[in-house]
Amino acid sequence: MHSFSDDRKHSEVEYVNYVDESGSDLPKFSDKLPTSGEIEARIEELAEIHQVNRRKLQWKMDLMIIPSICLLYVLAYLDRINMGNANVYGLAKDLNLHGNQYNVALTVFFVPYCIFEVPSNILLKRLSPHIWLPCCVIGFGAVALSQGFVKNYGGLLATRFLLGLLETGMLPGCTYLILSWYTRDEAQKRYSFFFGSTCLAGAFGGLIAYGVHQWDGAHGLRSWQWLFILEGAITMFCGICFFFIIADFPETARFISDNERAFIKAKLSLDQGDSRHEDSSLKNYLKPFKDPKIILSGFVYFGLIIGAYGYTYFAPAIIKTFKYSDVKTQVYSIFPWIATFGVSMILSFVSDWTRMRFPFMALMIFVGITGFAMLLGxxxxxxxxxxxxxxxxxxxxxAALPLSITWFTLNVAGHYRKAVLSGWMIGFGNIGGIPSTFLFETKDAPKYVRGVATCLAMTGWSFLVGLLYFFILYKANRQKRSGKADAKWDSMTDEQKKLAGDLNPSFIYSY
Known part of the structure; x- marks a missing residue:
């Protein structure tokens, strides 16, 4: 997580308070950012002003927000990656798929998934989370269920495209919801747990695949068909429940009181700034692309996604080359995911405690590289x-993916820069899912040299780009601490300063 310099002249902050339409006392700052200690002290003052018990409110927020969105994303990921388990049970053979048709079916998912993230977040804001997110869940659950009844290649393509379209808002929507409730310091642990929960999808997928094997032939349906039907039905049922348990934004959420609502609004304004008067023009959204840090974040995520999806979609096929039966293949696919969840959770707490991301991200990248090298060797x-x-x-x-997302997210500030970072990093990064679906073809079994070597190379690419990102942060921090960045800052107009976000000399990047 990022921290602010406590020992330089920019830590002196003038608090200018104003009253919003609801009468809440909201803090507003001059062009110098506050230190983390000053933010914490001011939040304590706000808690007293609004008569809020911060600890009880935090527990209530965690209970009402985090478990539901974690379950939501586990379901989305489960319905996305179950193709690998289904193929072990004969999906490609039964649908008479030839050549790379199975790979194309995997690829089709990513076309709408990468394109419609921003429109989905707009609808999330307009319709509210407890309406839009459950509708999407029920929708992609129904599509996942319908995959159990496809009869040919065209039907599989259609369902995969619709699945990508309806799942497009899950990741940006959930991260947007977290940012709408928590300050940056509070959000990091929630981010880590949320992204780490995806590991459970892989474990549950293998477990469900193992369980449905005994249904093979029941009512004239194969095991892979029952896999889609069962997982889709579970998703639809949970989607209906989400109408009643998904939290809305603080402005309209029912589980908090009016004084808690006013406190959250004031706290977030203090931590994230007030951007209501900013000009929402296209040029302001294009300016952040001039910053190489923004661009590099997408390149790192792109490389990691290729390795991650390469494993996710084809791990059952790799494990099947060990001469295991179909059922044993499903069972053996579970245990790497369970181990990964444990490692991811441990690293999330350690990285939060040390307030560092890159060293742990680099460590896990090297672990992944070692794994790919072993498959080759x-x-x-x-x-x-x-x-x-x-x-x-x-x-x-x-484990590297959630660390990278958290690292990049916490090193950016400002309304436009955060919006551009999240859209670029997730949107561009997930394009990596497209080539990853073509890396492992049946003709390359059992070693899959081409696919494994490509994943190894792209994972190494992510490390090198991440290392470059680290040195850029290091250089920027040296300039900020030495005062060399002050001249450029002082030459900016008030409008430029308002949009500068983390370019402010008082914002110290984290490693």
Missing amino acids: FEPDQVNARYAACFLICMGMY
């Missing part, structure tokens, strides 16, 4: 070593 009959490589790949990729 060991022969197909060296089953134990290759299965150990699956653990390393899964842990490396899916």
Whole structure:
């Protein structure tokens, strides 16, 4: 998480308070950012003013917000990645798929998924989370269920496209909801747990796939069909429940009192600034792209996504090359995900405690690289070593991803810069899902040299770009602490300062 310099002249902040339409006392700052200690002290004052018990309110928020969005995203991820488990049970054979048609079906998902993230967030804001998100969940649950009844390649393509369209708002919508309730310091632990929960989807997918094997042939349906039907039905049922449990934005949420609502609004304004008077023109959204840090974040995420989805979609196929039965393949696919969830949670707490992200992200990237290298180096009959490589790949990729997202998110400030970062990083990064679906083809079994080597190279690429990002932050922090950035800041107009966000000399980047 980022911290603010406590020992330089920019830590002196003038508080200018104003009263909003509801009568709440909201803080507003001059062009110098406050230190983290000053923010915490002021939040304590706000809690006293609004007569709010911060600890009780935090527990209430965590209970009402985090579990539901974690479950929501687990369901979305589960319905997205179950193709690998279904293919073990004969999906491609039963639908008479030839050549790379199975890979194309995987790819189609990412086309609408990468395009419609921003429109989805607009609808989220207009319709409210407890309406829009459950509607999406019920929708992609119904599509996932319908995959159990497709009869040919065209039907599979149509359902995969609709699945990507309806899932497009899940990740940006949930992250947007977290930012709408928590300050930056509060949000980091919630981000870590939210992104780490995706590991459970892989474990549940293998467990459900193992369970439906006994239904093979029941009512004339194959195991892979029952897999889609069951997971889709579970998703639809949870979607209906989400209408009653998904939290709205603080302005309209029912589970908080009016004084708690006013406190949250004041606290967020203090931490994130007030941007209501900013000009919402296109040029203001384009300016952040001049910052190489913004661009590099998308490149890092892109490389990690290729390795992550490469493993996710084809891990069952890799494990099946160990000469396991279909059922045993599903069982053995569960354990790397369970281990990954534990590692991801441990690293989230350690990185929060140390207030550092890059060292742990780099460590897990090297773990993933080691796993890919082991798959390349060991022969197909060296089953134990290759299965150990699956653990390393899964842990490396899916522990590095949440660390990278949290690192990039906490190193940006300002309304426009945050909007551009999240849209660019997630939108561009997920394009990596497209090439990842073509890396592992049946003709390359059992070693899948081309796919594994590409994943290894792109994971290494992410490390190198992340290292460049780190040195850019290091150089920027040195300039800010030495005062060299002051001249450029002083030459800015008031409008430019208002849009500068983390470019403010008082904002110290985290590592």
